[in-house]
Amino acid sequence: MLTPILEVKNLSARAGDKEIIKNFSLTINEGEIHALMGPNGAGKSTLAHVLAGKPNYEITSGSIKFLGRDLQQMKPEERATAGLFLSMQYPVAIPGVSTANFLKHAVNAKRKYNQQKELDAAEFLKLLRTESAALNIPAEMLKREINVGFSGGEKKRLEILQMRLLQPALAILDEADSGLDIDALRIVAEGINRLHNEHNALLIITHHLDLLNQITPDFVHIYYNGHIVRTGDKKLAEELEENGYKNFVENE
Template sequence: MDKTPLLEIEDLCAQVDNKEIIKNFNLTINKGEIHAIMGPNGAGKSTLSYVLCGKDGYEVTSGNIRFKGQNLLDMNVEQRARAGLFLIMQHPVEIPGVSATTFLKHAVNDIRKANNLPEIETMDFIKDIKNISRNLNLDNDMLKRSLNVSFSGGEKKRMEALQMSVLKPCLSILDEADSGLDIDALKTVAKQINSLKDEHKSMLVITHFQRLLNYIEPDFVHIFANGRIVKSGDKNLAIELEQNGYSQYIKENA
């Protein structure tokens, strides 16, 4: 496997509402690797994903993040997305009056424009999203409806997986991608996500439970507690966690 680093996080500290949530966090993800971050509620897992995406209100107080060798902190939200960062959100927001098709076409074209590429052919684009939605068991009707409005939990996650498939990011962050999914939907979403895997694409899977990791198999598992990684290992660490819980790690670091 290519050992070129894609994402390098060094001594990252970040706060929300003047409260420090991420404390001296270190992590390097190389091209083609899948990393899982597991941790209890309130450990700062979602904060980490928002910090990486550059959301307002998530303030980096010290440390560095490099993405493809560039300083990620110099980029705004859309520049990070255009560089190849993608977040499957835990709670995708509802956007009344905007269909998935319309919105994704804007996204594809804004990304292409930033890379000096011409606008995508509408027919190619439609064909592409129809194929992907078939793989995800998403009704064509869902592509025309207002984005995420009165979608079930499963439909929302499948819509996120659809966007990931269209935008083909080099680093996908999956924030609790299994929440709200029944077992069949979980398999469908995981299958689609796995189909996007290749030696250049990396993933950061954030989850409470080991369940998702049965379907998206990680190369590395990190335990995240009190704002930092407290233990790293391979996929067996996730299985061990499932049996023993997080309490020993929280106590050690309290």
């Protein structure tokens, strides 16, 4: 019996007067890996932001359930502590806040939510050292201000580190592969694969087959004009790589 983590039904949302999500539905169950592909400007990042609870979007109809709870009633931080993680396409730099300090706050917020004892500095550093080593993140980088002056690859590895530390039930990875060289892509993909198990799920937003060759999706969705226009398996992604989006979006 499949246990749903995320259930989106007939969701429509707008920013100002512009309707950007139109009658979107998607169910993600435990253990599943979904890939969402679509042309530039289709609104994939907007969808990810709406799910993470970014203000400025108004949900006009439909419903979103996350682990059985009404997601719309939850603040972004509640969604995060409850197990929803968004790896951002463009992670934000925060001058004056050290990466390690930021991560400690994040980890302890989650632990507090789970009614676990918060980690002290030494316990946290031990955890951080193990997880960052696996992603080839040097200790020096963790002392720097978060995302300030980080290269594209460093930012993406840091997003994956945060995902690993927070152990989400659902990770939405918005172009986690963009700007990565072959080695960095492999490290990121391994980090994601090590997280994934039968109790959690992934929603991977990507333009490239490369990542999907390393993390095999159960479903591939083509997202266009605010909703899913086609769902298939990995073969659909291969078809896209071959022919582009024109066969799928022309009828819309």
